[in-house]
Each structure stands twice: as structure tokens, then as C-alpha cells.
Amino acid sequence: MNVFILEDSSFRIEFFKAWLEKEGHSLSFSKDVEEAQRILSQKKFDYIFLDHDLDDDPFGKYEEENTGYQLCKWLREHPSFTPSQVIVHTMNGAGAENMMKELRQCPKKLDIKRVPFDILRNQL
Numbered sequence: 001m002n003v004f005i006l007e008d009s010s011f012r013i014e015f016f017k018a019w020l021e022k023e024g025h026s027l028s029f030s031k032d033v034e035e036a037q038r039i040l041s042q043k044k045f046d047y048i049f050l051d052h053d054l055d056d057d058p059f060g061k062y063e064e065e066n067t068g069y070q071l072c073k074w075l076r077e078h079p080s081f082t083p084s085q086v087i088v089h090t091m092n093g094a095g096a097e098n099m100m101k102e103l104r105q106c107p108k109k110l111d112i113k114r115v116p117f118d119i120l121r122n123q124l
Contacts, residue, residue, distance in 0.1 A: 040082075046085060053092050072100075073102050086103055
């Protein structure tokens with residue numbers, strides 16, 4: 001399966017690589033929203049994992065340009081680029097809720113899950 005991951009932490013990126021590549025999935029990563037939009041526009045994905053706080057900002061404001069929230073807004077506006085499976089893995093509770101609210105408004109039916117990264121990591 002093709003998996004896209006929005007994440008800026010090198011630790012988390014290595015975790016996803018160790019977990020998902022071992023399972024045979026093809027991975028694409030982005031650390032910023034603009035690049036993510038280009039990648040998602042060019043290739044079909046089966047799953048998307050989304051972080052909220054990018055640019056090493058642990059408390060990014062959802063209205064800032066480079067956050068997972070901004071990508072969720074773009075995905076809602078471009079449903080043809082959105083796979084049906086979306087996992088919000090951010091540890092930022094308020095950011096996650098804002099992201100999920102945007103995704104729920106997508107005209108395409110989505111299977112949206114919130115699994116904070118620490119829970120995701122501990123379950124494997």
C-alpha cells in the first residue's frame with residue numbers, strides 16, 4: 001500500500017519507516033504543507049498519517065500556514081486527492097480536534113482515526 005506521512009520529527013519518521021516498510025508499504029514523507037500538497041496531487045495513497053505541529057513547534061497554532069490543520073483544510077477542498085483512510089497521530093489535542101473537524105466536512109466519506117503518536121508507538 002502507498003502511505004503518505006506528514007511529520008517533521010526525525011525520530012517519528014524513523015519509527016514509521018521501521019514499522020511500515022517492514023510491512024511492505026511504500027512510504028512518502030513531507031515536513032511541510034506545501035510539499036505535501038504537491039506529493040498528494042501527484043500520487044494516489046491508501047493511507048495518510050498526519051501530525052499537526054510542524055517546524056519544531058510543539059504548540060503550533062492551527063491558523064498558522066505550516067500545520068497539519070492547514071493540510072486538512074486543503075484535503076477537504078481537494079477530495080479527489082484524499083484517500084479514505086486518515087490517521088491523525090499528533091499529540092496536540094486541540095490541533096487534532098480541529099484537524100478532524102475539517103476532515104469530517106470533506107465531501108468524500110473518510111475513515112478518520114485519532115491515534116496519538118505515543119499510543120501508536122506503544123501498541124506496536
